[in-house]
Amino acid sequence: MSLDSDVIVDRRRIRRKLTFWRVLAALVVIAAIVTVAVVATPAGRGAFTTSGSIARVKIDGLIRSDSGRVEALERLEKSSAAAVVVHINSPGGTTAGSEQLYDALVRLKAKKPVVVVVEGLAASGGYITAIAADHIVAQQSSLVGSIGVLFQYPNFSELMKTVGIKVEEVKSSPLKAAPNGFEPTSPEARAALDSLVKDSYAWFRGLVKQRRGMDDALLEKVADGRIFTGRQAVELRLVDALGDEKTAIAWLVAQKNVKPDLPVRDFKLTPRLGDLTFLRTAASFTLDALGLSVIARQVEHAGLVQAVDRLGLDGMLALWQPAGAN
Template sequence: MAKFSEQHPLLFGILLIILAVALFTGAMAFFRGLGNKNSTLTGDKIGLCKIEGMITDAREVVEFLQELRTDESVKGVLLRIDSPGGSVAPSQELYQAVQELAKVKPVVVSMGTVAASGGYYAAAPATLIVANPGSITGSIGVRAEYVNIQGLLDKLGLKSDLLVTGKLKGAGSPTQPLTKEQRAYLMALIFDLHQQFVTDIATARGMDEAAVAKLADGRAMTGRQALELKLVDKLGGQEMAMATLRDMVKAEANIPVLEGPEKKLPLLPRLLGATLSAALQALGEDAARARQADGLTLQYRQ
């Protein structure tokens, strides 16, 4: 019988490439583990937790905050936020995690470009909030929207039949207009979520709930405006926020910093590594150039 490599030379070559990349990736992961600055930290330290981008899943950040809370060598935590907000429930999970952390050790927030809506929600229970004068924050409120395509379906001669078990179950369907009852029902949901937001901010900041409600009309504000409205405590950047935290915990300037949460790569890059990913990207670019040559260009647009 002929050898497998002779019968299937292309498949055999691909398998060899995958094996080589897997070995290379494993070796790199091993050496990364040896060189991980967090793994070598001993003695007292300060935690640095980052909340970045849209808030859609809080699990990794919450787990890291729990780790910082239970680690007795961590004397305080700098929470760096650069997020425009996101989903309600994950924002509430972050709020709760920061609240629990602040009960046992100082938490200082450093606001980056934006820490608004859910980003501000997460910041509120901290011991101290520091914002740049030009940071965009606030935006206390809840929004929901849906696209109704009924008019488009009518023009195309299409009809959608919606089968539901109750008159409110179909509220928000893109193929059906909202009834007055459905609109009132959805608005009640939104206002309840809004009230939760207001109550939590008032509790965390020690403010009168009525005063927070006046600010909770969805307005965004600069860090300087937020300071005047008592939504933040100080103006300054990350360096100043870190110095303030060190003073609070009476730490030296060279105290080690435990940073996280670590970014977890998707399964395919973890298994195949950057080399194969780059090869796949190159193939995609070649295909895109071929499509352009044929007069067809596909784009992903934000």
Template sequence: MVMRADDTIDRRHLRRKLTFWRIVSILIAAIGIAFASMWLYGGELGTSASHIAKVSIDGTITEDEELLQRLDKIGKSTSVKALILSIDSPGGTTAGGEAIFDAVRRIAAEKPVVAQVGTLAASAGYMIATASDHIVARKTSIVGSIGVLVQYPDVSGLMDKLGVKLEEIKSSPLKAEPSPFKPTSDAARAMIRSMILDSYDWFVGLVEDRRPLTRAEVVALADGSVFTGRQALEKKLVDELGGETEAVAWLASQGVDEKLKVIEWKPRGGGAASLLLGGSVGGMVGQALGIPNTSDDLMRKIGAERLLLDGLVSLWHP
């Protein structure tokens, strides 16, 4: 039987329609599975299943609105039964540390919070750790560096060599002081020192309030020194040695079901580093340096985020 040309064309059209709808069905199924996964395990999108939330605080600390919003959602989520703060940070701005500290304390008022220190929790990183109810650190973690500083360059000597002279007219002697374009005056040094000491007193007060230490004991430790996890345990800056297993065990002692899954609430992406390097450029440079293809990771690993810091800083420089 000879098949007519019209029948052949119709069969081809039918196959194309079937192929199209098969693809559409697969896509719909994939989207459904993705949404179901996000609903059950979806971090910052919220979950219906009870779990222990985990938030990583690493790199240079700034007043990160996305992180603050994430912490706020964790605090309000009825599915989150406890929070693990995974900290690996040299510190950052005091304002950034203060904002995260306050956000963590709001969560701790409703549910148990434990901090688990990785490689480093120094300066503002340690400040955030003290907001938790229990601090766990590795034996060789670096902990401490309680203090505040302001750093700025003095390029006046270079300007003299280049023959560049700065002219300025200002309303008062301390306006825009200290300036990198001229030696710092005694009055400017006194002003900055007064700010630093006030913030230092506030930082010491936080540690005194949150740790089993007297003010005299905190002041003795708050000379900028850093300690290993073992030393920090002895000095009562941390409560226990270990990692996430010990953190979960402590949560269990607070009535949290230790069989609950630990689910990390991850950021949606972006951040200060992306302003310096676009994703594609950061990825190419990262690949050349053997760093994973993430611009934020690249900027964090080479320390360029610290160039963005302004104001009072609580940061440990190795």
């Protein structure tokens, strides 16, 4: 009986040791994957060194406040990169996030030549980002503009009447937390929102007028919320030239005395693990292979949660989206 007990204890001890070494092996593999991703890829190398080169920065997707991105641009500002090419493909985002990014690029521009290349889209907050540079290049079929601001919110008051639900509240003043989406928007609340939108719109217009050197007549023509193709945008002085990255670099060489033979290296603005989908997938696969399926599922779920989180945009928006898009 005592022998059987000793065997059971030994087996448990062996199991615990095996689990420990599995976890340790998983951590080592994940660390190796991260190291390879950050050091071996062009983006990773660019995050560490831009010496004797032109830094390539990419602004993709929705724009919102991001202190990590600002810190990365500050590092780039202090680096030995000769110049910066900013590639933009964004429909905009929050006005606060767009303003934050604009200010960071303006500070960068004070230290290094900055040129923008519009790849597919630089609309609304994306265009706020673009005008931080002194020179904007766009492809002929790029979409540019959407100068305007909006405040959107869902209203469930009719649905709640249908299902028989009523939300009651006690608040300090009529405009506190208005609109709330659970009751019809009052004229006073709508007027308050209208004031916010108009004030932000005036700021946006003033920025475009100042940065693009427009008179009032031209500003009225371009600032009605519509978007323009790259070809149209050149005529309207929203962009400076048609072309691509080579066109942008040629401008840097001609106007900013940048050496023509400098390599262009990617500079990763936010090298966060959460943004590297392939790393998450590799980590999940590794954990599965080591028999740690529960942890693997948690890794995959974390990616899903982050993807859902990106759908939420809070505050005033400088955002363009086609009609019917969700």
